[in-house]
Amino acid sequence: MGEPRRKSVAIIGTGLSGLVTAYLLHHDRQKRFDVKLFEKGEELSFCAESLRVQKPEDSSSAQSVWADVPMRAFAGGFYQNLIRLYDYLGVPYQSQDFIFTFTQLDSRRISDCNDVSSAAPSMTHASNFHRIPPIPRTADIFFWLLEALYALFFNLWFTLCVYYVAPYEETSSSQSETFRDYIKRTYLPRYYVDNYLLPLMASVSTCSHEELLDFPASDVLEYKRRTHRQPHYVVKNGVRAAQDRLAQDLNVLLKACVQNVVPGSNGIALHYIDAAGEHKVENFDLVVLAVSPDVVSAVFEPLRETLRRIPTTTVQTVAHNDMSTLPRVSAEFRNKNLGATDQMIHFRSSKGTTEAIHEQEGRSLIVTTNPITPIKPSRIMRSAKFTRVLRSPESRRIVNEIFADRATSGCKKPTVQWHNGDDGVFIAGGWCWDGMVLLEGCVVSAMRVASSLDVEIPWMSR
Numbered sequence: 001m002g003e004p005r006r007k008s009v010a011i012i013g014t015g016l017s018g019l020v021t022a023y024l025l026h027h028d029r030q031k032r033f034d035v036k037l038f039e040k041g042e043e044l045s046f047c048a049e050s051l052r053v054q055k056p057e058d059s060s061s062a063q064s065v066w067a068d069v070p071m072r073a074f075a076g077g078f079y080q081n082l083i084r085l086y087d088y089l090g091v092p093y094q095s096q097d098f099i100f101t102f103t104q105l106d107s108r109r110i111s112d113c114n115d116v117s118s119a120a121p122s123m124t125h126a127s128n129f130h131r132i133p134p135i136p137r138t139a140d141i142f143f144w145l146l147e148a149l150y151a152l153f154f155n156l157w158f159t160l161c162v163y164y165v166a167p168y169e170e171t172s173s174s175q176s177e178t179f180r181d182y183i184k185r186t187y188l189p190r191y192y193v194d195n196y197l198l199p200l201m202a203s204v205s206t207c208s209h210e211e212l213l214d215f216p217a218s219d220v221l222e223y224k225r226r227t228h229r230q231p232h233y234v235v236k237n238g239v240r241a242a243q244d245r246l247a248q249d250l251n252v253l254l255k256a257c258v259q260n261v262v263p264g265s266n267g268i269a270l271h272y273i274d275a276a277g278e279h280k281v282e283n284f285d286l287v288v289l290a291v292s293p294d295v296v297s298a299v300f301e302p303l304r305e306t307l308r309r310i311p312t313t314t315v316q317t318v319a320h321n322d323m324s325t326l327p328r329v330s331a332e333f334r335n336k337n338l339g340a341t342d343q344m345i346h347f348r349s350s351k352g353t354t355e356a357i358h359e360q361e362g363r364s365l366i367v368t369t370n371p372i373t374p375i376k377p378s379r380i381m382r383s384a385k386f387t388r389v390l391r392s393p394e395s396r397r398i399v400n401e402i403f404a405d406r407a408t409s410g411c412k413k414p415t416v417q418w419h420n421g422d423d424g425v426f427i428a429g430g431w432c433w434d435g436m437v438l439l440e441g442c443v444v445s446a447m448r449v450a451s452s453l454d455v456e457i458p459w460m461s462r
């Protein structure tokens, strides 16, 4: 008797979730799967926007490095599976300390870059309190210390709430509590929330303050609890090392835009437009949609209406070297106060939006996310837009129902009829778990696809 026929698997999307799913199925010990990746972009997307930048002149090592755009940072505690994956692949990473500055902008200033950069930060903070944060020379020390005591007090208050005041979970008559309601319930003052808590957390979720306030409180609290006092990490020389290792030997079709995924009696028909602009159809035994929910909704009829209810937004990142966008104190801190490996991230907030300006490689690269400050066009190296999946109590319920283990989830009748894996179609992505939409969700959801197909996850058995 011959070997059983291998199953053909199409994986749509080459972000981290598509790559990890493809890696796991391709390396199945029993070699049961033929994997083909489809990506509408011109290259694998996990680091499609990364840049090669020159290291500062005083640096002793290599002349140029890959810089991640957007940021691909992670932290102990929250990113257990991502860390296991990187350890297994031998992807080198290092701890990274940050100095944050917080500035509130007067909205009238925004058209004038000069005024914006001269706006003085109201506070500085060192990640995990790894050092005494620098104080601008021009600051009035008395008011600065008063502000620091205020921010510290409510930071402590919020931290205690995270540990001792649980968010309300969904019941038969009410949805899970939003971050907005949790903030009210725990008496966090508006000034602290607008000036410190929302700018910091909105930079993690890269969305507006209003959008973040609509998140389930559990997302923010769980993130804060699990990353509390944990080191931040970045992959040395960029996540390209991870992408290269994951994608090795994989069959990838680039510039292939999937239009429709239709389960039928001969398998699952995948309709796509190829690089030459031609409409093609291929049949597969299994399909994994490793794309954002708006794309799943557009290409997969059984989830069309359901996933429309998951909010998304667009985030812009601009990689540039326009130093005039940095706060004036940046040079002062850099020259006098910072450790050699500290990186600065400046949060500037205006009208419920926070831009994050991240200085890298001795300021030879600045990456601004959600820009507010005007950036000189001649200084822009690359500008990109990303779909960001948002969270809400309703979207949380939808996601949890799609991925619930139906054998153990009790007798509660789901409101979403389609379940992950039905008709041989699976979903993976940073949004496909019960938490903040970050890289950990990509790995967890890819591992879930593998487990459903009885594929061993090598980094779990070491």
Ligand SMILES: Cc1cc2nc3c(=O)[nH]c(=O)nc-3n(C[C@H](O)[C@H](O)[C@H](O)COP(=O)(O)OP(=O)(O)OC[C@H]3O[C@@H](n4cnc5c(N)ncnc54)[C@H](O)[C@@H]3O)c2cc1C
Residues within 6 Å of the ligand: 012, 013, 014, 015, 016, 017, 018, 038, 039, 040, 041, 044, 045, 046, 070, 071, 072, 073, 074, 206, 256, 257, 258, 259, 290, 291, 292, 295, 299, 315, 316, 317, 369, 386, 387, 388, 428, 429, 430, 431, 437, 438, 439, 440, 442
């Ligand atoms: C500005 C920014 C900063 C971030 N910083 C961090 C951070 O520091 N740490 C962290 O953990 N997370 C961070 N995140 C979140 C994290 O990057 C994402 O959660 C994660 O990359 C999502 O990966 P994914 O594989 O689910 O989807 P994606 O990376 O979105 O990949 C989906 C892929 O599918 C392709 N595609 C879409 N439609 C089609 C189609 N019809 N046919 C074929 N291909 C298609 C797309 O081109 C894309 O390549 C950040 C996100 C942003 C936007």
